[in-house]
Structure formats: C-alpha cells, structure tokens
Amino acid sequence: MSTIRYDKIRTVETGFNSAALNMAIDEALIESVSEVPILRIYGWRPAAVSIGYFQSMNEEVDVPKCREVGVDIVRRLTGGGAVLHENELTYSFISRRYPQNIVESYKWICDAIVISINRLGFDASFVPLNDIVIAGKKVSGNAQTRRKGVLLQHGTILLDVNVNKMFSVLKVPSEKLRGKIIKDVKERVTSLAGTTYDDMATSLKTSFAVKFEAKLIADTLSIEEISRARWLTERKYSNKEWNFRR
Amino acid sequence: MRKAHNIYKSEKLIRIMLEYDEIKNTISSITISGDFFLYPEEALEILEANLVGKRLEKETLKQEIDNFLKGIEVYGFNSTSLTEAIVGCRT
Numbered sequence: 283m284s285t286i287r288y289d290k291i292r293t294v295e296t297g298f299n300s301a302a303l304n305m306a307i308d309e310a311l312i313e314s315v316s317e318v319p320i321l322r323i324y325g326w327r328p329a330a331v332s333i334g335y336f337q338s339m340n341e342e343v344d345v346p347k348c349r350e351v352g353v354d355i356v357r358r359l360t361g362g363g364a365v366l367h368e369n370e371l372t373y374s375f376i377s378r379r380y381p382q383n384i385v386e387s388y389k390w391i392c393d394a395i396v397i398s399i400n401r402l403g404f405d406a407s408f409v410p411l412n413d414i415v416i417a418g419k420k421v422s423g424n425a426q427t428r429r430k431g432v433l434l435q436h437g438t439i440l441l442d443v444n445v446n447k448m449f450s451v452l453k454v455p456s457e458k459l460r461g462k463i464i465k466d467v468k469e470r471v472t473s474l475a476g477t478t479y480d481d482m483a484t485s486l487k488t489s490f491a492v493k494f495e496a497k498l499i500a501d502t503l504s505i506e507e508i509s510r511a512r513w514l515t516e517r518k519y520s521n522k523e524w525n526f527r528r
Numbered sequence: 529m530r531k532a533h534n535i536y537k538s539e540k541l542i543r544i545m546l547e548y549d550e551i552k553n554t555i556s557s558i559t560i561s562g563d564f565f566l567y568p569e570e571a572l573e574i575l576e577a578n579l580v581g582k583r584l585e586k587e588t589l590k591q592e593i594d595n596f597l598k599g600i601e602v603y604g605f606n607s608t609s610l611t612e613a614i615v616g617c618r619t
Contacts, residue, residue, distance in 0.1 A: 363563035
C-alpha cells in the first residue's frame, strides 16, 4: 500500500456550475496542478447527466427529454457509466504524485471518501474497483484518468437519490426491462439522506487532511485557471464534437 | 456493406456499432462504447482503427485484441468478451 503523503493540499470550492463548466474546470486543474495536490468540491446547477468517456450519448441519454426538463448533458474525461448529478456533492482530487497501480490508487483516494462519510455516522466501505457502499448499496461512484503525469479522480457522494428521475433521462438497454432495471437500481443504490452539502464538504476536507497528514490550503481558482476553463467550456465541453463523439 | 449493432454484457456493458462487408466478411468500421475503464483512454480509437479490414471471425479478432491489450489496462471486459460482442453483431 502506498505511503505517499502530502505536506499540503490546496482546496478549491467552486460551488454549483453547469455541466460543461464543471468538466472544463477539472481539465484546467489537470493542466495547472503543481506539486501541491488539489481537492476540488462542487455541485451541478442545473442538474446534469454526465456520461463516461467511452459511452455513446445517444445510446445512453434521452437527449430531447433532458432539454425538455432542463438537464445539462456532458461527456466526462473519465470512463464509467452515465450519472444524473442532482442532490449530491462531487469532488475531484488532482495530483502529480500517486500510486501507479490503478486498483491501489482508487483505494488510496476512496479511503479518504470512506472516512469522510463515516465521520458523519455512517458505515461505508470501499468496494474495488471504484465504488463506496453502505450495507451493500452504492453511495458513491468514482472514476479516474491519468494525463501527462497527473492523476484526476472525481466522484459523487449521493445526498439524496431519485431513481425515477434518473431513468426519465437515461435510456435502458431494453424498454421491456425498464421496470426491472429501475427496481434493481433502487435496491442497489442508497444516499446519505439527512446530510447537507456543507456538512459533507467539511467532513471531506477534514478527512483528506487526516488521511494524507496534510495541511489544507483554502484557495480559489486563479485567473488563468478560470480563463482556461471558460475556453474549454466553449470549445470542448459545450460542443457536439465532444459530447456526441461516440 | 451492412450495418449491425450489438449490446453485450461483460463485467460492464459493451455496445458495438459495426459496418461490415458481407462478401469479404471484413470490418469496414467499428465503434466500441460502454461504461468500462481503459487506460490510456485514447488507445480505444487505435484499437478501432486496427480492427478495420480484419476478418469478422473469432480467432482473428481475439488475436488482434490480445495484442492490443498487452500495453493497456482495461476494467470491464477482456479479449474474449470483446470478441464475442463484435462477432455477435452478425447473428
């Protein structure tokens, strides 16, 4: 197991933003991160569906329905499945130093997430490759990418869950099985109901400091990071070429 | 030229969009999508390009995919399941 420790972690709380800007900020931070890793905490407004890097937007998402109900859509830089982002806290952890083994690196970061959830009175645990569960039900999904020597892992921590709404905007492989799929997901997913976004954010920051024995440095995005994120929003994450590339 | 589509449940869901030459039995174009993880991500496009022109038969495809996966980390499928997913487009 990794013994990597950090002296400092830069924490950046970027509030609630559109899907395109949220993914653009993540990419901007991959480019700008120094030897000091970054813990970013954020939410989504409006609600949004993100799909995995390898997914097909039209196969996974009811795009007209999303437009009708005002749900953003975006393709992530990371693999994994489609997610409806609403009533959750999302984090990103970006670092130049990390375990090279992929399974180990997921555990390394997810351990901090588990600690943060359990500090709030829950009994969560990590399930490889990338899930965190409570009583066998998923409460957090996580995904990572590695680019130019930088690891980014982002993930959601569900504060509430509305499976019916999720499947009003996500397609299912078989309409015949829609009812069964929704029932299955309801049985496999849970949330930290009763926990506020602010409580979760505070617990998350504390837990990263404890896990990595690091001092937290509260910060904001730099002018250069904001500028780069805006450029990426306009030129990449808002564009069909990116979002519908598969 | 014939278009085909297949959804295959491995550890993760694999979706194949395929165009193939029925007479030569070769792949004309292929898109592999799904909720899997693959590092580095850009490598999938290289695999898709490498599969174009290959015969649509298990042995050929599995060998090509095995070679590709040597330098790649994948979570959610393996060469056997991806081969099945592609060949399954014909049935």
